[in-house]
Amino acid sequence: AAGVIQSPRHLIKEKRETATLKCYPIPRHDTVYWYQQGPGQDPQFLISFYEKMQSDKGSIPDRFSAQQFSDYHSELNMSSLELGDSALYFCASSRGAGARTDTQYFGPGTRLTVL
């Protein structure tokens, strides 16, 4: 079965650079979530989109922005990178606007290292 695809899988950047992470949801899934997992930490919700509109916002820094495109893929844009942004970034997708039974399926993550 098709899964959530994230690219790149690994990314190394310098401080103050920018980075773009991409997420391709499972076919027919219209909702995308972004999470950040620091070393040894639990995943923290950043932002989500449903039908190309932002649906919920978590602890996303102002330096980050994201959007969902007409083909439902999503991109997380990160600017002025800081050392503390080094983390595993997960994308998850689900079908529907959000219901108590919806299951989120996670991608393998993008490991971002900021030097």
Next chain:
Amino acid sequence: GDSVTQMEGPVTLSEEAFLTINCTYTATGYPSLFWYVQYPGEGLQLLLKATKADDKGSNKGFEATYRKETTSFHLEKGSVQVSDSAVYFCALPLNSNSGYALNFGKGTSLLVTP
């Protein structure tokens, strides 16, 4: 917001031992509850879920029952294997009234030795 608290690890067990990882929740309503597993170097995989009180989620020999009276969703397995070594996260929607982004517990690391 709604949250979960799970037991701290690491938990080390011998193969074929019984596993319990405790998870309790705080919520204004009755949210769906989830267990996710993260194997070393990999992403999060849904292990099981329960959507209402008294529901039992099960998968791969793991079970968890949604208990409203004790606000708990403990994960159990009767006989663990070395391949079960991973980090286990209990989770629920951040806010049961709107949006279904997940709020995760701190994770419990499990190591199963031969």
